Structure formats: structure tokens, C-alpha cells
Amino acid sequence: MKVCLLYKDRERLNEETYYDAASIIKDLGLKHLFLASAKRLIFENGEVKSVEKEDQYIMETMRGVMMTPLSAWDEIRFRQEIIKDSVANEELIRSLYLICGEVLRKWNGLGRGAREKINQSNPVTRLTADIKVLHLFVESLGRIRELLQAEDVKLSSEGMVHFRDEFLKAFSEKRQEFMESVLADISFYTDGSDEEDEGRNRVVRPRIVMESGLEDGLKFSSLKLEEVSSRGEKFYKPGSAKYKIREFVNSRVPDSFSTINDSRVSDQTQILEYGIVSYLVEELKKEMEEFLTFFDRLRNQTAFYLGAVQLGAQMERLGDGWCFPTVCDRRDLEFNDLKELVMGLERHVDVIGNTCSLKEKDLVIVTGANQGGKSTFLRSIGIAQVMMQCGLMVMARSYSAGIFPKIFVHFTRREDSEMNSGRLDEELKRMNGIVENVGEGSLLLLNESFATTTEKEGSFIAYDIISALKEAGVRILTVTHLLSFARRVFEETKEASETDVEFLTAERKEDGRRTFRMIRHEPELTSFGLDLYREIVGEIDM
Numbered sequence: 001m002k003v004c005l006l007y008k009d010r011e012r013l014n015e016e017t018y019y020d021a022a023s024i025i026k027d028l029g030l031k032h033l034f035l036a037s038a039k040r041l042i043f044e045n046g047e048v049k050s051v052e053k054e055d056q057y058i059m060e061t062m063r064g065v066m067m068t069p070l071s072a073w074d075e076i077r078f079r080q081e082i083i084k085d086s087v088a089n090e091e092l093i094r095s096l097y098l099i100c101g102e103v104l105r106k107w108n109g110l111g112r113g114a115r116e117k118i119n120q121s122n123p124v125t126r127l128t129a130d131i132k133v134l135h136l137f138v139e140s141l142g143r144i145r146e147l148l149q150a151e152d153v154k155l156s157s158e159g160m161v162h163f164r165d166e167f168l169k170a171f172s173e174k175r176q177e178f179m180e181s182v183l184a185d186i187s188f189y190t191d192g193s194d195e196e197d198e199g200r201n202r203v204v205r206p207r208i209v210m211e212s213g214l215e216d217g218l219k220f221s222s223l224k225l226e227e228v229s230s231r232g233e234k235f236y237k238p239g240s241a242k243y244k245i246r247e248f249v250n251s252r253v254p255d256s257f258s259t260i261n262d263s264r265v266s267d268q269t270q271i272l273e274y275g276i277v278s279y280l281v282e283e284l285k286k287e288m289e290e291f292l293t294f295f296d297r298l299r300n301q302t303a304f305y306l307g308a309v310q311l312g313a314q315m316e317r318l319g320d321g322w323c324f325p326t327v328c329d330r331r332d333l334e335f336n337d338l339k340e341l342v343m344g345l346e347r348h349v350d351v352i353g354n355t356c357s358l359k360e361k362d363l364v365i366v367t368g369a370n371q372g373g374k375s376t377f378l379r380s381i382g383i384a385q386v387m388m389q390c391g392l393m394v395m396a397r398s399y400s401a402g403i404f405p406k407i408f409v410h411f412t413r414r415e416d417s418e419m420n421s422g423r424l425d426e427e428l429k430r431m432n433g434i435v436e437n438v439g440e441g442s443l444l445l446l447n448e449s450f451a452t453t454t455e456k457e458g459s460f461i462a463y464d465i466i467s468a469l470k471e472a473g474v475r476i477l478t479v480t481h482l483l484s485f486a487r488r489v490f491e492e493t494k495e496a497s498e499t500d501v502e503f504l505t506a507e508r509k510e511d512g513r514r515t516f517r518m519i520r521h522e523p524e525l526t527s528f529g530l531d532l533y534r535e536i537v538g539e540i541d542m
Contacts, residue, residue, distance in 0.1 A: 001166070005160070034059045076327065080324045082157045084324075134281065134285070144171075189277045209227035209228075228277075325388040332358065335398060339351045341394075365501065365503050371514065384396065409444075450482065
């Protein structure tokens with residue numbers, strides 16, 4: 001039984017993950033996003049009443065799926081439609097996820113993770129474990145069928161509708177009734193009564209009817225199983241007075257006899273019961289063979305969609321909500337009120353958004369005032385791009401971008417400033433790894449790269465590397481304080497009627513106030529460091 005909720009035509013994540021996914025997660029702060037997706041918000045009267053503890057499995061699933069980008073618009077849209085269904089039917093997705101988790105935990109408790117040890121155990125122990133697993137499967141599949149057939153469940157996405165139809169076909173009501181009937185007939189074999197159940201709990205005793213011919217010497221031949229069934233009786237401790245009385249009464253019935261006084265008959269009866277039950281269990285296991293990996297797959301795939309639902313709730317809690325992005329040409333990028341989601345999740349505030357429209361641009365250079373929101377702006381694009389390319393919603397009023405199967409990040413990191421030597425070497429080493437893996441149609445995000453050397457040397461390095469990568473078909477967004485580099489590129493392009501380079505700057509009002517919004521502007525030869533000095537130290541005495 002296939003699930004196919006992450007991909008339309010397959011189950012596995014066959015695509016390659018991002019190069020250096022660890023750097024993408026670290027530089028874009030995606031751990032906070034994974035954590036938010038794994039927490040359920042409990043609302044009461046429109047307000048958040050409580051937050052459940054994070055689910056580690058959802059966190060791991062979100063990381064795996066988000067770091068494996070989709071490569072086509074129809075694949076992204078396929079997931080987006082399922083997310084819409086999941087938001088509209090949150091309890092369905094949550095119940096499917098929880099049922100699968102419960103099944104797998106109980107299955108592991110019955111020895112799923114130690115089959116070799118069980119196979120070497122007592123045959124009766126192995127058989128009873130198989131029966132319990134079958135009970136678990138049938139009961140859980142029945143619960144899933146009820147959920148999918150519930151009147152209040154309205155599904156419209158291609159993925160969910162196909163999954164529902166295929167499941168109901170594979171595990172029909174008729175099939176469920178047959179499985180439950182056979183398991184009920186052999187239920188005597190897994191009764192868990194013990195001495196403390198004396199006179200209270202009911203156990204089951206088998207009725208086995210065989211058809212047979214007779215050969216010379218009164219030997220049985222051509223055995224045929226006609227009936228296996230169970231009936232309930234109160235449990236009494238073997239050897240007790242009540243147990244002996246019942247066995248005596250049973251022995252007086254014409255078509256019954258007691259095995260209590262004849263160990264040879266008792267042993268043969270047990271062998272017969274084991275053989276018949278083993279045969280029936282093997283037939284039921286064949287019936288359930290297609291569901292052996294079903295619960296693992298369904299749990300994994302519903303974990304992603306449940307994470308998406310919970311992440312959507314976190315975004316709505318922060319502000320104006322979210323949107324589903326659309327795909328356009330790789331050289332275009334348009335968004336309205338795009339916000340840096342991770343910052344919002346960390347600080348629990350609605351952050352300032354940016355609006356931008358870039359057409360046929362291969363290089364975007366962002367300069368401007370210190371602490372003006374440049375790095376935040378760059379991260380907001382990187383986060384949105386990663387989310388879009390795995391089918392998730394983004395925190396914006398609208399977002400449209402191309403698909404980049406390869407995304408690379410090169411951020412100056414906090415620990416770089418703590419190094420006493422080799423800081424530039426470390427940056428160049430990371431850049432070398434990117435250059436060796438980058439290709440046409442890749443996206444590269446640079447944040448204050450090559451700032452660990454002098455402004456002049458850093459500008460030369462940045463110009464040579466960025467120019468070469470741009471010519472190789474790489475789309476580049478860079479935030480930089482290397483103003484000589486930025487001015488050089490600007491001077492080369494300012495006279496052209498059409499250019500594939502765009503210059504943005506962090507807006508700064510005349511009074512020095514920062515709006516944290518990016519505007520089109522030629523690069524200036526200052527980062528307005530005096531503003532920060534005045535803010536921190538005070539006015540300068542001239």
C-alpha cells in the first residue's frame with residue numbers, strides 16, 4: 001500500500017539534498033523553524049492557552065524534507081494543495097500521525113526491532129506475537145478507514161483524494177470484517193489471563209472441526225479444516241476445584257472429552273491447535289504483507305504536513321499570516337511584505353517586511369547603513385526560498401521566485417571574529433567548496449563575505465569571484481560593506497540602458513532613523529558608522 005503524499009508518483013526522497021545543508025540551517029537559523037513546526041499551539045477564545053512540548057520526530061522530518069528541494073512547479077503545487085487540505089482537516093492529519101506512531105511503538109514492543117531474537121525463541125511465543133501484531137494492524141487500519149470516511153472530512157487535493165481512494169480499496173470494509181472474524185476465531189491462542197483473573201475475566205476456548213478419511217489401522221487421511229471458532233468462559237486456575245468440576249462436566253457432553261487426565265491427548269491437542277493457528281496466521285500475514293511499511297511511510301509523510309499546519313499557526317500568531325508562493329523565471333524575484341520568519345519566531349514579534357520587484361537580474365548588491373536590516377533582508381529571502389522549494393508557505397503577502405535546486409550560503413559568522421589568524425583562509429576555503437559544487441541555475445547568498453581582510457583586498461577578491469560566478473550562470477544576492485567593490489560594479493553598469501545588476505540600500509532617513517526596509521539606490525561610500533557611535537557613546541565633540 002503506497003502513500004505518495006510527498007511525491008505524486010513515488011515514496012522516497014530520491015533527490016539530492018542541498019550542498020552543505022548544515023551551513024544553510026546554521027546561517028539562516030532554520031533550527032528555530034524546525035522547532036516551531038514541532039510545537040502545537042493550544043488556543044482558547046482565539047488566544048494561545050498553552051504550547052505542547054516539541055515533537056522530535058516532526059523536527060527531524062521537517063529538516064529532512066526541507067533540505068531536499070523539489071525541482072518542478074507541479075511538485076511544489078502538489079504539496080501546497082495537500083497543505084491546504086491539512087489546514088482544513090487538521091484533526092485528520094494529526095490523528096493519522098498519532099495512530100501511526102502508536103502502532104510503531106506497540107509493534108516495537110512486540111519485537112519488531114528484534115526479529116532475529118524472536119525467530120530463535122519458542123515457536124508458541126513467536127506465534128502469539130504474530131497474532132498480536134495482526135490484531136494491532138487490523139484495529140489501526142480500521143481506525144484510519146473510519147477517519148477517512150468521516151462526514152466532516154472534506155478533501156480536494158489530488159494527493160489526499162488519491163490516498164483515500166487507494167486505501168479504501170486496499171482495506172475495504174469486507175476485508176476488515178474477514179480479518180476480524182479470523183482473528184476472533186483464533187483469539188484463544190493469545191489469551192492473557194493469569195491467576196489474578198480468577199472467576200472474573202473471560203477467556204476463549206477453541207472449537208476445531210476437522211474432516212478426515214480413515215485408512216488401514218484407523219489412521220487419518222485427507223485432513224480438511226472445516227471450522228475454527230472460539231467461545232468465552234470464566235477463567236479458573238488449572239487444578240482448582242472449579243476448574244476440575246468444569247472439566248468433568250465438559251467430559252460428560254457427547255461430542256466433547258477432557259484432556260486433563262491424559263497428557264498424551266493433551267500434547268497432541270496442543271500440537272493440533274498450534275498447527276491450525278500457524279496455518280491461519282500465515283494466510284493472514286500474506287493478506288497484510290502490503291501494509292508492512294505502510295505505517296512508517298504514513299507517519300513520516302503526515303509528520304511533514306502536521307509540521308506545516310503547526311508552522312502556519314505560529315506564523316498567524318506573529319502577524320498577518322502567510323501565503324503560498326508561485327514560481328516564475330529564475331532571473332525574476334517579486335515579493336510583497338516578506339518578513340524574516342526566524343527572527344519573528346525567536347522574539348515572538350511581528351517583524352518589519354520588505355517589498356521588492358526584480359526583473360531579469362542576475363546580481364543584487366545590498367549596501368547601506370550599519371544595523372539597517374540588510375542581513376535580515378537577505379535571510380528572509382533565503383528562508384522563503386528554502387520553504388518554497390519544499391512546498392511550504394512563506395511569511396509574506398505574496399512571493400514569486402524561480403526554482404534553484406542548488407542553494408549556497410556564505411555568511412561571515414560570529415566565531416570568525418574570535419579567530420586570531422587564518423580568518424580569510426577560512427572564508428576562502430568555504431568559498432572554494434561552493435565553487436567546486438556550484439553550477440548554472442544555482443543561487444548564492446553572500447553576507448558580508450571577505451570582510452575579514454582589508455577593504456581594498458576584500459573588494460578585489462569579491463569582484464573577481466562574483467564576476468566569474470555570475471558569468472557561469474549563478475544568481476547572486478550579496479550584502480556587503482566592501483564599498484569599493486560595490487562602486488566599481490555600479491560604475492561599470494550605470495551607463496547601460498539595460499543591466500542585469502540591481503543595487504539596493506538600507507533606507508536611512510535624514511535624521512539617521514533606520515526603517516529596516518531596502519530601497520533602490522546607488523551604493524554610498526559610507527556605512528554611517530557615526531550614527532551608531534552617537535547612539536552608543538553620545539555626540540562627538542568637535
